[in-house]
Amino acid sequence: MPELPEVQTIVDGIEPYLLNKKIVKCNVYVKKLRWKLQPNLARNIQGFKVLKISRRAKYIIISGKDFYLTIHLGMTGTLRIANKKDSREKHDHFELYLSSNLILRFNDPRKFGMVFYSNDSPLLSNKLLMDLGPEPLESDFNHHYLYAISRNRNVAIKTLLMNAKIVVGIGNIYASEALFLSKIKPQKISKKLSKKNCKDIVSSIKKVLKKAIKKGGSTINDYINVDGKKGYFQYDFKVYGRTHLPCHICQNDISQIKINQRSSFYCKKCQK
Numbered sequence: 642m643p644e645l646p647e648v649q650t651i652v653d654g655i656e657p658y659l660l661n662k663k664i665v666k667c668n669v670y671v672k673k674l675r676w677k678l679q680p681n682l683a684r685n686i687q688g689f690k691v692l693k694i695s696r697r698a699k700y701i702i703i704s705g706k707d708f709y710l711t712i713h714l715g716m717t718g719t720l721r722i723a724n725k726k727d728s729r730e731k732h733d734h735f736e737l738y739l740s741s742n743l744i745l746r747f748n749d750p751r752k753f754g755m756v757f758y759s760n761d762s763p764l765l766s767n768k769l770l771m772d773l774g775p776e777p778l779e780s781d782f783n784h785h786y787l788y789a790i791s792r793n794r795n796v797a798i799k800t801l802l803m804n805a806k807i808v809v810g811i812g813n814i815y816a817s818e819a820l821f822l823s824k825i826k827p828q829k830i831s832k833k834l835s836k837k838n839c840k841d842i843v844s845s846i847k848k849v850l851k852k853a854i855k856k857g858g859s860t861i862n863d864y865i866n867v868d869g870k871k872g873y874f875q876y877d878f879k880v881y882g883r884t885h886l887p888c889h890i891c892q893n894d895i896s897q898i899k900i901n902q903r904s905s906f907y908c909k910k911c912q913k
């Protein structure tokens with residue numbers, strides 16, 4: 642599942658192809674992704690000029706004057722830029738034909754993605770985006786905030802970090818990696834975190850995400866980037882998916898446990 646760095650990479654990747662281009666045609670090939678698509682979606686976005694591409698949490702927002710097209714990649718969604726001569730592939734559910742003669746295609750085998758149109762900014766009008774926590778790379782996500790919000794929370798810190806109402810865009814991979822970097826075990830109960838712990842976690846999250854964005858995002862499954870190349874970005878995970886492999890710091894075996902139904906990886910020696 643794409644996490645914040647992957648989505649940011651996609652936003653950065655498609656931006657030059659979409660900016661200041663007109664949407665000349667839109668094709669929708671499914672009635673439903675995660676939810677039913679708006680019946681007049683294709684007609685409503687035709688003719689608009691794209692003035693901005695942005696990201697909020699894992700939502701990609703393509704916008705122009707009084708027009709917002711919001712896309713969420715769900716579990717398996719990808720976006721790619723194609724030429725007119727490139728034929729549609731299996732699971733390509735949505736296409737934007739641009740005035741540059743290029744096409745933006747949304748592919749999603751498991752159909753957990755979302756595509757919706759609005760005249761108002763979804764940040765101000767859509768419940769899904771209005772109730773989100775702060776962006777992890779912005780200054781309002783800081784140790785004062787994490788310390789305050791973790792008081793009275795009986796959940797594991799890893800679960801707290803993966804809650805989009807607390808902080809957005811952090812999934813299993815980057816929560817695991819950031820906690821390893823902060824030397825805090827993922828099952829530690831949130832309310833027991835000290836101020837110093839919160840400081841370490843916040844700075845580790847920012848560090849891990851920035852590094853991944855720099856590397857072009859990363860994901861475990863086959864991933865098609867905007868240039869249409871298959872494969873996945875390389876990121877040297879320290880704990881994620883490394884069960885029984887030696888810890889990079891102490892050589893102890895990396896352990897795997899379940900926290901809130903999710904596989905969690907950590908070093909028993911390094912993370913307390």
Ligand SMILES: [Zn+2]
Nearest residue numbers: 888891908911
């Ligand atoms: Zn270790």
